[in-house]
Amino acid sequence: DTGVSQDPRHKITKRGQNVTFRCDPISEHNRLYWYRQTLGQGPEFLTYFQNEAQLEKSRLLSDRFSAERPKGSFSTLEIQRTEQGDSAMYLCAIDPAPNEQFFGPGTRLTVL
Amino acid sequence: QKEVEQNSGPLSVPEGAIASLNCTYSDRGSQSFFWYRQYSGKSPELIMSIYSNGDKEDGRFTAQLNKASQYVSLLIRDSQPSDSATYLCALRPALIFGKGTKLSVKP
Numbered sequence: 001d002t003g004v005s006q007d008p009r010h011k012i013t014k015r016g017q018n019v020t021f022r023c024d025p026i027s028e029h030n031r032l033y034w035y036r037q038t039l040g041q042g043p044e045f046l047t048y049f050q051n052e053a054q055l056e057k058s059r060l061l062s063d064r065f066s067a068e069r070p071k072g073s074f075s076t077l078e079i080q081r082t083e084q085g086d087s088a089m090y091l092c093a094i095d096p097a098p099n100e101q102f103f104g105p106g107t108r109l110t111v112l
Numbered sequence: 113q114k115e116v117e118q119n120s121g122p123l124s125v126p127e128g129a130i131a132s133l134n135c136t137y138s139d140r141g142s143q144s145f146f147w148y149r150q151y152s153g154k155s156p157e158l159i160m161s162i163y164s165n166g167d168k169e170d171g172r173f174t175a176q177l178n179k180a181s182q183y184v185s186l187l188i189r190d191s192q193p194s195d196s197a198t199y200l201c202a203l204r205p206a207l208i209f210g211k212g213t214k215l216s217v218k219p
Binding site: 002033035040041042043044045048056089091093098099100101102103104105106 | 116120144154156161163200202206208210211
């Protein structure tokens with residue numbers, strides 16, 4: 001148990017629909033990260049929160065993507081007008097210590 | 113552009129052998145390096161991190177870092193079939209990952 005849960009674990013949607021994923025750290029952690037991973041690739045950084053502040057966003061995060069962490073605890077990642085290229089595993093991670101980063105189980109998105 | 117390069121493999125070793133996984137990186141300013149193991153369909157699991165030149169051992173795993181050569185490696189001693197997975201190298205900040213090396217340990 002890495003101390004991070006994600007919901008849902010799997011999501012199948014049709015192209016053009018909006019989807020929202022949730023990440024819940026079990027205990028309070030200042031830093032929370034979102035990554036995307038496609039088959040055969042390593043995870044790609046999307047965005048990072050320090051408490052409720054979104055401090056960094058990758059250029060991978062197009063205007064269709066938005067992330068929030070309203071109370072500095074759980075976080076949501078929304079994808080609007082999904083495209084087939086959005087099909088991937090979306091991973092949330094936390095930093096309990098400077099040289100540690102643990103991932104949640106991920107949400108696998110399939111866009112038909 | 114910060115890059116992390118790994119041989120995608122597959123790397124095949126017999127059970128009980130030493131598996132050697134390698135990673136090079138482009139950013140000389142990188143300070144911390146991480147090795148993750150990822151089983152098919154699962155999320156990455158942290159094996160260990162290293163930030164000082166030299167070796168760091170944890171059980172059957174040894175991470176080696178050479179900042180002058182921009183090279184980090186992971187040795188797995190007494191490899192077991194359960195070690196068969198993809199091994200990902202990553203560097204801080206906001207972890208930049210390589211594509212991973214697929215390891216297969218044959219009984």
